[in-house]
Amino acid sequence: MVTGRISFIGAGPGAADLITVRGAKRIAEADIVVWAASLVTPECVTEHARADAELVDSSRLTHEQALEIYRRAERDKLNVARVHSGDPSLWGAVQEQYDSCVKLNVEVEIVPGVAAFSAAAAAVGRELTVPEVAQSLVLTRLEGGKTPMPDGEKVREFAKHGTTMALFLSAARTGQLVEELRAGGYEDDTPVLVSYKVTWPDELMVRTTLGDLEADVKKHKLWRHTLFIIGKALTAGGTRSHLYHAGHFHTFRKADKTARRALRAERAEKAQSAEKSDSEEGEPRKPKESDAAWWAVRDWQETARGAARFGASRTIPIEQDESQTELFGEQCVEAVQTAAEPASPEAERTETPAEIPAEAPAEAAQSDSGQGDESSTAATKPAPNRSKTSAQRKSSTSAKSSSNKRKAPAKSASTAKSKSTTDRKSAAKPDEQSD
Numbered sequence: 001m002v003t004g005r006i007s008f009i010g011a012g013p014g015a016a017d018l019i020t021v022r023g024a025k026r027i028a029e030a031d032i033v034v035w036a037a038s039l040v041t042p043e044c045v046t047e048h049a050r051a052d053a054e055l056v057d058s059s060r061l062t063h064e065q066a067l068e069i070y071r072r073a074e075r076d077k078l079n080v081a082r083v084h085s086g087d088p089s090l091w092g093a094v095q096e097q098y099d100s101c102v103k104l105n106v107e108v109e110i111v112p113g114v115a116a117f118s119a120a121a122a123a124v125g126r127e128l129t130v131p132e133v134a135q136s137l138v139l140t141r142l143e144g145g146k147t148p149m150p151d152g153e154k155v156r157e158f159a160k161h162g163t164t165m166a167l168f169l170s171a172a173r174t175g176q177l178v179e180e181l182r183a184g185g186y187e188d189d190t191p192v193l194v195s196y197k198v199t200w201p202d203e204l205m206v207r208t209t210l211g212d213l214e215a216d217v218k219k220h221k222l223w224r225h226t227l228f229i230i231g232k233a234l235t236a237g238g239t240r241s242h243l244y245h246a247g248h249f250h251t252f253r254k255a256d257k258t259a260r261r262a263l264r265a266e267r268a269e270k271a272q273s274a275e276k277s278d279s280e281e282g283e284p285r286k287p288k289e290s291d292a293a294w295w296a297v298r299d300w301q302e303t304a305r306g307a308a309r310f311g312a313s314r315t316i317p318i319e320q321d322e323s324q325t326e327l328f329g330e331q332c333v334e335a336v337q338t339a340a341e342p343a344s345p346e347a348e349r350t351e352t353p354a355e356i357p358a359e360a361p362a363e364a365a366q367s368d369s370g371q372g373d374e375s376s377t378a379a380t381k382p383a384p385n386r387s388k389t390s391a392q393r394k395s396s397t398s399a400k401s402s403s404n405k406r407k408a409p410a411k412s413a414s415t416a417k418s419k420s421t422t423d424r425k426s427a428a429k430p431d432e433q434s435d
Helices: 021-029 063-076 095-102 116-123 155-159 171-184 210-220 257-280 289-313 330-340 345-349 360-368 373-380 390-399 401-406 413-418
Strands: 005-010 032-035 054-057 079-084 107-111 137-141 164-168 191-196 204-209 226-230
Touching: 005 021, 005 063, 005 095, 021 079, 021 107, 032 063, 063 079, 063 095, 095 107, 116 191, 116 226, 137 155, 155 164, 155 171, 171 210, 171 226, 191 210, 204 210, 210 226
Parallel strands: 005 079, 005 107, 032 054, 032 079, 137 164
Antiparallel strands: 164 226, 191 204, 191 226
């Protein structure tokens, strides 16, 4: 059975009326209220706590002493409200306390609060994420303090993003902070908001620039309760958000057609303006993903077309693999080479041999394999209906010109050897077909 309850409450930046309703309710129900008197205004506690509640100032407590209070809550079934400034999730030293309380037989919870950077932005009427100016917010602090910073979490590294930054716990070393921000890329004219004890009665808000930041901090003698916000979003107007634009649609609202067309035209104009600006500065425009996809498809199409035209325009000689002569006869190799070569007037005047029947490749294979005079003699014997006269071949060539242009028939080894050298040219070797 769980006994008692411990609530870690974010009291906000300081003002008593900026605490959440849940946080105020937990304080009103608490038997013991532990609060940081140096970071939370007294009114935040006294306006909500019971008259008989025990109030403990945590600024004088150690972690072990705070644990004794939590153990007493378990033993006596008490409700404890541990009040932190701002939001407990940011530099609140809450995690170690929460983990210790989980081991006890008590109910444990965390009540979020208003963060100091949010209150500072509200105090000067600024949005920290202005469209097309800054869409990110970096929360960090200067390295070199009591708590070491992890590797890679340097102010100058975060500053390279150029977006809005909120820097806590850094006012005591403002000179070092300025140098780190400059090293990261911020210019001296970058606007800076100095927020001291925001929402407290003695609140101080100073607008300055990075170049004057150190002098202004020394002028006002600030070193505690000070927050710095830096970035162009503090002064830039930006553009209208599309969230409530009539041309923008979402789950609960349809877009107006006229406004939608106007919004698209505005986006296109901005894109053209950005492209023109990049070209004037001499910087190449970065290709968009849609452009890359379009060019990829176009390159693929051109490659496919080129492969289809390759047989008609190639001039690369076809090499014959001697180890494959048993599979492909001479007439097969010549047929491939002839089909790959472009037509020429001399080739058109050359007599075209007849097509070889299905059983011819067997004879040609024997000729190519070099079996001796016997196979050569058998190959030179005329076969019935296997060859045509010169006139018949010319007639057949003119009658079937369209088909012969697409596919040239293979040359028969027997026909080529039976013709005289005066009627035809000597057959070229496979390696010479492209000459």
